[in-house]
Amino acid sequence: MAxxxxxxxxxxxxxxxxxxxxxxxxxxxxxxxPVTVRALIERAMSFxxxxxxxxxxxxxxxxxxxxxHGLDLHAAFLGGLWAxxxxxxxxxxxxxxxxxxxxxxxxxxxxxxxxxxxxxDAATHAKLDPxxxxxFPESHLVVAELVRDAHDGALQPWHGARPxxxxxVQHSSGTTGLQKGMALSHAAVLExxxxxxxxxxxxxxxxxxxxxxxxHDMGFVACFLLPLLEGIPFVEISPFDWVARPALLLExxxxxxxxxxxxxxxxxxxxxxxxxxxxLADDVDLSSIRAWINCSEPVTHASMTAFxxxxxxxxxxxxQLTASYAMAENVYAVTQSLxxxxxxxxxERGTFLHQRRIEVRDDPSGDALLxxxxxxxMHGTELVVLDDTGGRLPDGTVxxxxxxxxxxxxxxxGRDDLTQQAMTPDGWYxxxxxxxxxxxxxxxxxxxxxxxxxxxxxxYPTDIERIAGEVGGVNPGRVVxxxxxxxxxxxxxxxxxxxxxxxxxxxxxxxxxxxxxxxAQQLDCTPADVRIVQTRWLVKSxxxxxxxxxxxxxxxxxxxxxxAHAREHV
Amino acid sequence: xxxxxxxxxxxxxxxxxxxxxxxxxxIEPETxxxxxxxxxxxxxxxxxxxxxxxxxxxxxxDQDVTRDNLGSIALMAEFIRRKTGA
Numbered sequence: 078m079a080x081x082x083x084x085x086x087x088x089x090x091x092x093x094x095x096x097x098x099x100x101x102x103x104x105x106x107x108x109x110x111p112v113t114v115r116a117l118i119e120r121a122m123s124f125x126x127x128x129x130x131x132x133x134x135x136x137x138x139x140x141x142x143x144x145x146h147g148l149d150l151h152a153a154f155l156g157g158l159w160a161x162x163x164x165x166x167x168x169x170x171x172x173x174x175x176x177x178x179x180x181x182x183x184x185x186x187x188x189x190x191x192x193x194x195x196x197x198d199a200a201t202h203a204k205l206d207p208x209x210x211x212x213f214p215e216s217h218l219v220v221a222e223l224v225r226d227a228h229d230g231a232l233q234p235w236h237g238a239r240p241x242x243x244x245x246v247q248h249s250s251g252t253t254g255l256q257k258g259m260a261l262s263h264a265a266v267l268e269x270x271x272x273x274x275x276x277x278x279x280x281x282x283x284x285x286x287x288x289x290x291x292x293h294d295m296g297f298v299a300c301f302l303l304p305l306l307e308g309i310p311f312v313e314i315s316p317f318d319w320v321a322r323p324a325l326l327l328e329x330x331x332x333x334x335x336x337x338x339x340x341x342x343x344x345x346x347x348x349x350x351x352x353x354x355x356x357l358a359d360d361v362d363l364s365s366i367r368a369w370i371n372c373s374e375p376v377t378h379a380s381m382t383a384f385x386x387x388x389x390x391x392x393x394x395x396x397q398l399t400a401s402y403a404m405a406e407n408v409y410a411v412t413q414s415l416x417x418x419x420x421x422x423x424x425e426r427g428t429f430l431h432q433r434r435i436e437v438r439d440d441p442s443g444d445a446l447l448x449x450x451x452x453x454x455m456h457g458t459e460l461v462v463l464d465d466t467g468g469r470l471p472d473g474t475v476x477x478x479x480x481x482x483x484x485x486x487x488x489x490x491g492r493d494d495l496t497q498q499a500m501t502p503d504g505w506y507x508x509x510x511x512x513x514x515x516x517x518x519x520x521x522x523x524x525x526x527x528x529x530x531x532x533x534x535x536x537y538p539t540d541i542e543r544i545a546g547e548v549g550g551v552n553p554g555r556v557v558x559x560x561x562x563x564x565x566x567x568x569x570x571x572x573x574x575x576x577x578x579x580x581x582x583x584x585x586x587x588x589x590x591x592x593x594x595x596x597a598q599q600l601d602c603t604p605a606d607v608r609i610v611q612t613r614w615l616v617k618s619x620x621x622x623x624x625x626x627x628x629x630x631x632x633x634x635x636x637x638x639x640x641a642h643a644r645e646h647v
Numbered sequence: 648x649x650x651x652x653x654x655x656x657x658x659x660x661x662x663x664x665x666x667x668x669x670x671x672x673x674i675e676p677e678t679x680x681x682x683x684x685x686x687x688x689x690x691x692x693x694x695x696x697x698x699x700x701x702x703x704x705x706x707x708x709d710q711d712v713t714r715d716n717l718g719s720i721a722l723m724a725e726f727i728r729r730k731t732g733a
Binding site for chain 1: 667683688693696709
């Protein structure tokens with residue numbers, strides 16, 4: 078009988094091929110440790126034994142896994158599934174945070190996620206002040222290194238779950254994002270993986286190579302859960318090691334004959350710019366790749382082209398380029414273009430900007446806008462484009478993308494109110510993304526909601542505005558944050574505009590620096606631009622709220638265009 | 648022949664890369680570029696490529712790309728001096 082829960086699927090694989098290599102864990106120096114299916118699941122059993130099973134379906138608990146790259150990151154999570162609980166991957170706080178903010182960040186995470194156990198490593202534990210964790214019992218703060226192998230490899234998985242029960246929860250980054258965990262059922266995850274594998278032709282001859290973090294859906298589903306459950310080997314590099322030496326990914330593709338590689342758009346640009354001459358051996362060969370899959374950020378042709386130009390002589394070819402539109406609310410993939418079918422559409426600028434529709438231009442010399450296709454919608458998922466009143470729009474017209482299908486999420490974990498807000502009366506999930514459909518392909522053009530995506534990580538303007546507003550000298554209610562396209566980096570940049578208190582008499586640039594520092598330390602991201610503007614410079618909407626988009630437009634017109642050498646405090 | 652690079656030139660590279668070319672930005676030689684939210688880890692790698700382009704004779708190896716070597720203008724100047732003898 079086919080497995081109907083994730084634990085059964087793991088058990089099935091353990092029985093079928095215990096000595097198969099599940100994954101290679103790559104260290105910063107490029108050495109790789111193979112981990113067998115048996116070794117991985119037996120370590121997961123150790124965590125499962127420590128959690129203990131629930132007494133029934135109603136007493137299942139959340140397990141927060143907050144670890145860096147390594148075997149225990151996998152095992153602590155899989156142990157949660159094995160034991161019958163509901164695991165969730167959480168982003169470990171940045172090591173660059175100062176200890177008090179580090180602990181505060183954990184306290185916020187615990188408040189939002191409310192796990193029964195939180196698994197951390199010894200180094201993280203040493204930095205935490207347990208008394209400042211908002212009453213979270215210290216005994217439930219689990220140090221991964223102290224979880225002993227206290228079993229004989231015979232611990233059975235908990236069999237009390239039903240296919241429609243919540244199997245796991247995915248959180249997006251950003252502190253506000255933690256309030257919205259995507260609850261995914263066993264059935265949804267299994268169905269997604271089956272359909273995505275069929276759509277992209279993923280099979281046992283494939284090898285997935287990834288540096289992506291597992292607290293993000295692209296790394297978590299495409300490069301960990303899917304290959305593990307479907308029996309496909311994967312190679313995992315720490316995000317920190319990849320950032321320090323992006324050539325590591327390419328060397329591992331050569332070493333393991335990698336065939337599939339998922340990357341956010343910025344990574345294409347970053348590797349093209351940062352892998353310097355002499356850093357990559359001439360004989361590194363990338364021709365084993367079937368598909369580079371660009372996902373998680375708006376896909377830009379410039380980033381793809383820069384990547385091809387840089388690595389063509391290493392075997393990168395345009396027919397390997399593909400793109401996907403994905404979100405945790407659909408487990409992962411909504412669309413996926415196929416190798417050899419990279420497609421773009423050139424649209425007349427004025428018609429797009431003013432009439433929100435596509436008028437195709439064939440002439441590449443004009444100032445037309447170029448959009449890259451994210452591919453056709455996967456079987457089992459339906460996608461429509463909606464206008465502001467919820468009416469359907471025809472092909473070639475820009476509107477909000479909405480979807481439904483067989484492997485959609487169960488809802489926001491414990492937040493029925495948010496789930497209801499996101500749905501139309503006839504059951505479509507409103508994604509908040511803007512785009513259009515053209516000739517059977519989906520193109521994503523922007524976002525209706527204010528979310529800012531930097532290097533594949535989600536940031537909420539409200540979080541940034543709150544942090545900036547707490548800086549001494551800033552008028553707390555007079556701060557806006559928004560994203561702008563950073564074409565060179567192939568991602569979005571965060572812009573913060575703040576008005577000072579009337580009583581502030583210091584140097585505005587120093588105040589801007591204080592905001593930068595505070596945002597960097599608390600959210601582990603570096604703003605692209607921070608400006609202190611004059612009192613009442615910021616635009617308010619008719620309802621009296623600071624209007625992010627209006628301020629964004631004003632910033633682009635009045636500040637961004639100011640030559641840097643002539644810029645003064647405005 | 649290796650050439651010395653002034654702090655002002657290094658500041659210009661940092662401002663060009665991360666601050667939209669704003670040379671009036673209050674960065675001191677000791678300003679910690681990562682902690683002050685001016686540049687991130689990806690930025691350090693980009694900075695290494697820029698320094699190689701600007702400083703004749705400088706070769707930045709992978710293991711050199713650290714906050715201890717490139718995390719401030721003063722550290723960069725010291726790193727370049729060590730590597731080039733200039």
